[in-house]
């Protein structure tokens with residue numbers, strides 16, 4: 001199971017994370033988010049994060065702005081968390097980026113919506129609907145994912161918290177690729193509770 005920890009905004013905090021149990025480090029490039037990245041992408045940032053997939057989260061951003069940040073922060077993965085079209089995903093995938101397309105999922109969600117993205121993304125990410133696009137801290141009803149029969153692997157996201165290890169271990173879907181952890185592990189926006197993450201990841205990865 002892959003693990004993405006999102007909304008990071010402190011180099012000191014990243015140093016304290018259980019990095020050996022994390023695959024994707026997420027940075028939010030969305031000025032309206034309280035987690036909007038302000039880390040300077042200097043040599044210490046590059047070195048510290050070099051062993052991980054550096055993921056930029058964007059919401060309806062112009063491709064030119066995404067690409068600028070891909071170069072500035074050495075991103076190799078982009079998470080598109082707004083209403084981005086399949087064409088935008090394709091354009092970014094053609095830049096050799098790993099593309100994660102997020103969808104807000106509720107009982108009303110029509111999984112046919114994702115079909116047009118299947119050939120132009122690497123992962124889907126299923127999150128809870130919120131006006132803020134993401135970072136709601138609330139879970140959606142994971143049972144609706146029974147309606148997803150596509151072939152693209154997905155991240156489970158939205159309000160996953162420190163007490164959810166057992167629930168995740170019990171969750172099964174043949175395309176379930178990993179989890180995305182964000183606001184429920186925060187000390188404050190942009191700073192994660194590293195001990196809580198360590199404990200949770202040990203538990204969720206145990207047999």
Ligand SMILES: O=C(O)c1ccccc1N[C@@H]1O[C@H](COP(=O)(O)O)[C@@H](O)[C@H]1O
Nearest residue numbers: 006033134135136137157158159182183
């Ligand atoms: O975290 C944010 O502020 C945010 C803002 C805009 C788009 C995405 C955002 N974060 C993503 O939201 C999900 C769920 O987060 P949470 O666990 O409910 O806090 C996660 O994928 C983040 O990458």
